[in-house]
Amino acid sequence: MHRIGWFDQQVRAGFYPNSSLLAKQFEISKRQAARDIEYMEMSLRAPLKYVAKYRGYCYEDEAFVLPHLYLSEEEQKILKYLALRYRHYNYDNAESVRRVGDLLSRFEASENLEEKGFSKLPIFDASPRAIQHMELLSEAITDKKSVYALYKDEEGERQLHVSPIRFVSRYHADYVAVHSEAEVRPILLRLDGITHLSIAGAAFGIEDRESFSKFEQGSKPARAPYLAKIRLSTPLDGNSWRGFAIQSRNELIYTVAFYDTDSFLQHLLVTEWEELIAPKWLKQNLQIKCEQITNRFRGTE
Incomplete structure (x- = not known):
């Protein structure tokens, strides 16, 4: 984000930065710099336009601003108030509500943050695979679809065919009722x-979907997804491509959101499509996977 912030400043200053300039400034490879620029375009929706005359980028829409990375003083005060109210909540679902209060208290504007080790905003480990699974399960719940799941617990790993009902949070862990x-x-x-x-x-088992109403319903995690631009042979109905949310469409060209790269690559291997237009790094990963499969057929791997 520091590199992206610098690149944004260069664009706004009219310096027409490019991947070479970004790579030189931060001593990274041109390939990494190109991925940073691609991330701005595909995930942050930056309206970047390459100007051949200047060999660099400008913004087509100067009103664009990068997403907020920090909390303002006013936002911190609001969070402090909410944290206080939630931590003293003592009614229905009190334990879960107080957990929210404890989380919000980490963002409070307080003079003791330095002493408590919160001089910077805390970083949380969000598994892309878990987020992708929640997206697919959400889609299945909405569309009344069943799913095939490879599930592992103390009894070992096994294949399950289940119909998801809703998300549930219990005992500081996240579940899906199926x-x-x-x-x-x-x-x-x-x-x-x-x-x-x-x-x-x-x-199947739709009649049992209301039997979990006594549990609290969870929510999908907030994290910016990766975006893939794909050309299909036939138009799609609805707002998803077999569980992967469609962000936008232009005739047969769809922008599809995904969180876990491995899951989406597997999807591309088993689903019909005409052209993977962007991003470049996803095309390269897909090419590598296809070459690995081809080599296995040839007996070279």
Whole structure:
């Protein structure tokens, strides 16, 4: 983000920066610099335009601003108030609400932040795979679809065919309530126990979907997804491409959001499409995976 902030300043100053200038400034490879610029275009939606005359970039829309990276003093005061109210909440779902209060208190504007080790905003480990699984499960719940899940727990790893019902947070862990072919009543699966997930056919056990109403319903994590631009042979109905959310469409060209690269590459290998237009790094990863598969057929790997 420091590199992106610098690049943004150079664009606004009218210096027409490019990948070579970015690489030289931060002593990184041109390939990494190109990925930074691509990230600005695809994930941050920066309206960058390459100007051949100046061999660099400008903004097509000068009103564009980078997303906020820091909290203002006013925002910190609001969070401090919310944290105080949530930590003293003592009614329904009190434990979960107080957990939110404890989280918000980390962002409070306080003179003791330095002493408590919070001189900077805390960084949280958000697994791209877990986020992608929540996206796919959300899509399945909305569209009343079942899913195939490779699930691992103390009993070992096994393949499950289930219909997801809703997300549940219990005992400081995240779960998805599902109806399983092997169980009479709905069960809970830990999200971090799901190692692979794909959307299947129509859901089953729909009559049991309300039996988990006593549990709190979780929410999808907020994290900017990667964006892939793909040309398809036929138009899509709805707002997703087999579980992957569609951000925009222009005739047969779709911008698709994804969080976990491995899951999306697997999707590309088994789904029909005409052209992977962007981003370049995803095209390279797909080419490498295809070459690995070809080499296995040839017996060279």
